[in-house]
Amino acid sequence: MLQYDPLDCLPSAEDLPDSDDTPVDNELQDLIPGLLKAILAFVWADRMDWFFGVDMGIYYDPDQPAIAPDGFLSLGVERIIDENLRLAYLLWEEQRVPIMALEVISHQPGAEYNTKRKIYTQLEVLYYVIYSPHRQRKRTLEVYRLVDGKYQLQLGNPVWLPEVGLGIGSEIGTYQGITREWLYWYNEQGKRLLAPEERVQQAEQRAQLLAERLRSLGVDSDSLV
Numbered sequence: 006m007l008q009y010d011p012l013d014c015l016p017s018a019e020d021l022p023d024s025d026d027t028p029v030d031n032e033l034q035d036l037i038p039g040l041l042k043a044i045l046a047f048v049w050a051d052r053m054d055w056f057f058g059v060d061m062g063i064y065y066d067p068d069q070p071a072i073a074p075d076g077f078l079s080l081g082v083e084r085i086i087d088e089n090l091r092l093a094y095l096l097w098e099e100q101r102v103p104i105m106a107l108e109v110i111s112h113q114p115g116a117e118y119n120t121k122r123k124i125y126t127q128l129e130v131l132y133y134v135i136y137s138p139h140r141q142r143k144r145t146l147e148v149y150r151l152v153d154g155k156y157q158l159q160l161g162n163p164v165w166l167p168e169v170g171l172g173i174g175s176e177i178g179t180y181q182g183i184t185r186e187w188l189y190w191y192n193e194q195g196k197r198l199l200a201p202e203e204r205v206q207q208a209e210q211r212a213q214l215l216a217e218r219l220r221s222l223g224v225d226s227d228s229l230v
Contacts, residue, residue, distance in 0.1 A: 033138055034109045035060065037188050038076025040180050041107070041173075043201050044190050045078075048171075053084045062093045063103065065128055072124050076107035078169065096128075104168060105132040107188075110139070126156065132166055134173060136188060145186065146175045163191040171198075179203075 042057040049055055056079045062071030071093060079094070082101045096102065106125050108117045117135055125133050133149040133156050148164040149156035163174025172191035180187055180200050190198045199207065 031111050034075050034111065036180065036183075037109050037136060037138075038107055040187055040200060041076060041190065044198050047201060047204060048190070048198055054082065055080050056082050056084055056091070056094075058091070058094055058103075061091065063128075064093055064095045064097075065124070067097075072121060074103075074106040074121075075109045077103040077130075078105040079103040080169070102128050103130055105134060105166070105173075106130045107134045107136065110135065110137040122156065126151065126154065131168060134188075136175070138186065146173075146188070148173060163189075163195060163197075165191075165193065 038057075038059045042059055045055070045057055058074075058077050058079070060073055060075060061077075062073045063077065064071045077094075079099065079101050082099050094103075106121075108121060110117055122133065129151060131151050133151070135147045135149070137143070137145050137147075144162075146162060148159045148166075150159055151157075161174075162176075163172035165172040170193075172193070172195065173188060174191055174197075175186050175188050176197065177184065178187045178189065178197075178200065180202070187200075189200075192198065
């Protein structure tokens with residue numbers, strides 16, 4: 006991890022741009038990490054020691070521009086710092102390197118396999134996830150783990166991330182009414198964690214089944230409210 010001199014006059018988030026000013030070039034680069042964040046907000050609702058950034062600048066050097074993954078997960082940090090939330094992620098303030106960085110490739114790989122990979126290696130980001138939704142022949146999801154200073158491809162789908170306590174993988178599903186391949190979190194048994202709208206649908210189905218069962222027993226469910 007990079008070291009910072011506490012006596013240096015380091016800028017705050019208010020002094021720096023919110024991101025690297027590079028716009029996302031398709032909806033998937035926003036929706037895919039957004040879904041992962043939304044799932045975590047449910048399964049880790051009682052935890053306040055994590056943060057998932059979407060297209061947010063990570064500042065690792067006060068004299069260098071930020072690097073902005075499509076998504077990143079950091080553990081051991083405050084989930085909410087104040088009512089204005091985070092403007093950017095400054096390593097000299099957070100004192101925690103993200104444990105995972107996610108890049109969603111549009112049509113052609115850009116800096117994901119060179120410049121960004123080198124920076125994530127330098128920062129010692131443990132997991133580097135690259136998702137290429139437009140690939141036809143090769144695997145769309147690549148999960149790399151940093152081993153002895155080099156990223157090694159991890160096999161399987163999903164891939165279990167023991168330090169996170171979750172797995173990450175891809176499969177066909179529906180999110181915001183869109184059915185396609187998405188990235189999801191998984192439990193240790195390899196079971197996919199539900200998206201928010203799936204949880205709502207599941208709760209509605211259970212309520213409907215309960216109401217039907219009560220009606221079959223001659224009980225008015227409205228009288229129980």
